[in-house]
Amino acid sequence: MSRSSLPIKIENLTSARLASMIDHTFLKPFGGPESIEQLCREAVEFGFAMVAINPAEVERCVRLLDGTNVGIGAAIGFPLGQSTTTVKKYETQDAIDRGATEIDTVINVRALQSGDVDTVRREIADMVAACRPSNVICKVILETCFLTDEEKRTVCRIAKEEGVDFVKTSTGFGTGGATVEDVRLMFEEVAPNVQVKASGGVRDLDAALDMIRAGATRIGTSSGVGIVNEFIQREKENAS
Numbered sequence: 632m633s634r635s636s637l638p639i640k641i642e643n644l645t646s647a648r649l650a651s652m653i654d655h656t657f658l659k660p661f662g663g664p665e666s667i668e669q670l671c672r673e674a675v676e677f678g679f680a681m682v683a684i685n686p687a688e689v690e691r692c693v694r695l696l697d698g699t700n701v702g703i704g705a706a707i708g709f710p711l712g713q714s715t716t717t718v719k720k721y722e723t724q725d726a727i728d729r730g731a732t733e734i735d736t737v738i739n740v741r742a743l744q745s746g747d748v749d750t751v752r753r754e755i756a757d758m759v760a761a762c763r764p765s766n767v768i769c770k771v772i773l774e775t776c777f778l779t780d781e782e783k784r785t786v787c788r789i790a791k792e793e794g795v796d797f798v799k800t801s802t803g804f805g806t807g808g809a810t811v812e813d814v815r816l817m818f819e820e821v822a823p824n825v826q827v828k829a830s831g832g833v834r835d836l837d838a839a840l841d842m843i844r845a846g847a848t849r850i851g852t853s854s855g856v857g858i859v860n861e862f863i864q865r866e867k868e869n870a871s
Contacts, residue, residue: 639652639843639848641840641843641844644840644843644862646859646862646863646866647678649839649858649859649862650677650678650679650855650859651678651679651680652680652843652847652848652849652850653677653679653680653839653849653850653851653852653855653858653859654679654680654681654682654683654704654733654828654830654849654850654851654852654855655670655673655674655677655679655680655681655682655683655852655853655855656682656683656684656803656830656851656852656853656855657670657682657683657684657688657853658683658684658685658706658709658710658802658803658804660685664691667684667688667691667692667695668695670682670684670692671692671695671696671701672695673855673856674696674699674701675696675699675701677855677856677859678700678701679701679855680701680702680849681701681702681703681704681732681733682696682701682702682703682704683704683706683735683851684703684704684705684706685705685706685709686705686706686707686722686725686726686729686731689703689705689726689729689730689731690729690730692730693729693730702732702733702768703730703731703732703733704731704732704733704734704735704768704770705723705726705731705733705734705735706735706736706737706802707719707722707723707726707734707735707736707737707758708722708736708737708739708754709735709737709802709804710737710802710803710804710805711737712736712737712738712739712740712772712774713739713741716739716750716753716754716757719736719754719757719758720754720757720758720761723736723757723758723761723762724761727761727762727765727767731767732767732768733767733768733769733770734758734761734762734767734768734769734770735770735772735799735828735851736754736755736758736769736770736771736772737772737774737802738751738754738755738771738772738773738774738786739751739754740774740777740778743778743782743785743786744777744778744782748785748789751786751789752789752793755771755789755790755793755795756793758771758795759793759794759795763794768796768797769795769796769797770795770796770797770798770799770828771786771790771795771797771798771799772799772800772801772802772830773786773787773798773799773800773801773817774801774802774805775800775801775807775809775810775813776801776805776806776807776808777805777806780816783813783816783817783820784816784820786798787816787817787820787821787825788820790821790825791820791821791824791825795825796825796826797825797826797827797828797849798817798820798821798825798826798827798828799827799828799829799830799849799851800813800814800817800827800828800829800830800831801830801831801832802830802831803830803831803832803851805831807831807832808830808831808832808833809829809830809831809832809833809842809847811841811842811844811845812845814827814829814842814845814846814847815845815846817846818845818846818847819846822846826848826849827846827847827848827849828847828848828849828850828851829842829845829847829849829850829851830850830851830852831851833850833851833852833854833858834852834854834857834858835854835857835858835861836858836861836862836865839852839858
């Protein structure tokens with residue numbers, strides 16, 4: 632597991648490297664099994680970092696991705712973050728026991744805004760404690776659209792102190808998604824030992840590249856196929 636947050640130079644980016652930074656996402660609460668089957672098939676075909684799914688889909692993805700290098704990421708406390716710390720702790724361990732290799736947990740925004748920083752620290756510490764023994768990557772979702780800059784910095788500092796792998800901007804279910812400004816703020820707060828994931832509203836190549844320039848090393852998106860194909864097409868045009 633990588634614990635280093637190194638800036639990526641856009642001029643050195645290849646389509647394969649870009650794909651390896653994408654968390655291929657399907658978090659809708661509806662749809663048949665074909666949606667997850669397609670998600671996993673595309674993740675293997677393009678070489679995405681992982682599939683980001685609701686916990687109920689973990690075991691299906693374990694079967695579909697058996698023998699591949701694609702990770703399986705479970706969204707915990709999703710999307711509101713309003714479960715108790717006990718429930719989040721159990722949900723995290725249950726997802727790991729079922730085969731999740733990455734965990735993305737939404738913080739309790741209301742606790743943070745009311746000054747209950749201890750609750751936020753406890754749920755982050757619980758996540759790390761569950762993930763570390765199984766070598767599972769852990770990410771903290773801030774939901775930046777609801778936070779002040781100082782609140783964002785507070786969560787980033789706690790995440791860094793507790794030893795998470797990534798801080799992540801958004802669920803994609805809030806009133807706003809990732810912004811360049813937020814990614815830059817988070818990167819400056821947690822680098823070099825913690826990485827930044829930009830998620831929410833990253834739907835095209837230019838948006839993804841802007842996030843990478845700001846310091847993101849993972850991109851959470853349901854538009855990964857289009858983004859990589861756009862990169863490949865642009866490469867061809869620049870070569871001609």
